[in-house]
Amino acid sequence: MAHATLKIIRDEHAALAAMLRSVLLLLAQYRRHAETPDFALLRAMLFYIDEFPERLHHPKESTLLFPKLRLRSNQVAAVLDRLDREHEQGESQIRNVERALLGFEIVGESRRAAFEETLQRYVDFYLAHMRTEELEVLPLAERVLTEQDWAELDAEFSLNRDPLTGHEPDAQYRALFSRIVCLTPAPIGLGPARS
Ligand SMILES: [Fe+2]
Numbered sequence: 001m002a003h004a005t006l007k008i009i010r011d012e013h014a015a016l017a018a019m020l021r022s023v024l025l026l027l028a029q030y031r032r033h034a035e036t037p038d039f040a041l042l043r044a045m046l047f048y049i050d051e052f053p054e055r056l057h058h059p060k061e062s063t064l065l066f067p068k069l070r071l072r073s074n075q076v077a078a079v080l081d082r083l084d085r086e087h088e089q090g091e092s093q094i095r096n097v098e099r100a101l102l103g104f105e106i107v108g109e110s111r112r113a114a115f116e117e118t119l120q121r122y123v124d125f126y127l128a129h130m131r132t133e134e135l136e137v138l139p140l141a142e143r144v145l146t147e148q149d150w151a152e153l154d155a156e157f158s159l160n161r162d163p164l165t166g167h168e169p170d171a172q173y174r175a176l177f178s179r180i181v182c183l184t185p186a187p188i189g190l191g192p193a194r195s
């Protein structure tokens with residue numbers, strides 16, 4: 001049976017991966033055209049990552065899904081330990097990216113490469129993290145969790161949905177999402193496609 005929790009996690013991963021790739025794409029465009037970035041847009045995109053995946057998605061995995069899995073199986077204990085550590089590092093990693101962006105904005109061109117490298121490392125880190133969850137953790141969860149586990153998880157995971165997975169954003173986030181969607185190229189947004 002397909003469980004809501006699994007779909008929500010996979011959809012949220014897809015939204016985060018698309019957002020991370022969109023930031024890289026934008027940066028590559030800015031570099032090719034030797035342009036000064038739209039810093040407000042980049043800040044909005046990083047704010048989204050901080051506000052949704054960092055504060056909602058990863059904590060739900062660490063506090064709800066992983067403990068249930070640890071109870072049912074010791075097969076992936078070491079992997080879960082590593083993923084938990086990565087969730088803890090997420091906060092300081094996004095701060096590093098935001099700080100590098102601030103350096104680029106305030107100091108200028110000499111900080112472009114440092115920002116690009118910091119962001120690339122962050123994107124690589126999160127794509128690898130999500131790949132491990134999808135390839136090792138979710139398939140095990142499908143095998144070992146009980147119907148009662150799934151019912152509890154589905155109720156919790158259905159709260160606080162990420163607006164980039166097709167859910168209407170709260171009023172407080174509407175301006176943020178329309179800004180991101182209007183200015184960012186596909187796949188996240190409707191902004192102009194450029195070479
Ligand atoms: Fe995670």
Ligand SMILES: [Fe+2]
Nearest residue numbers: 013061130133
């Ligand atoms: Fe995840």
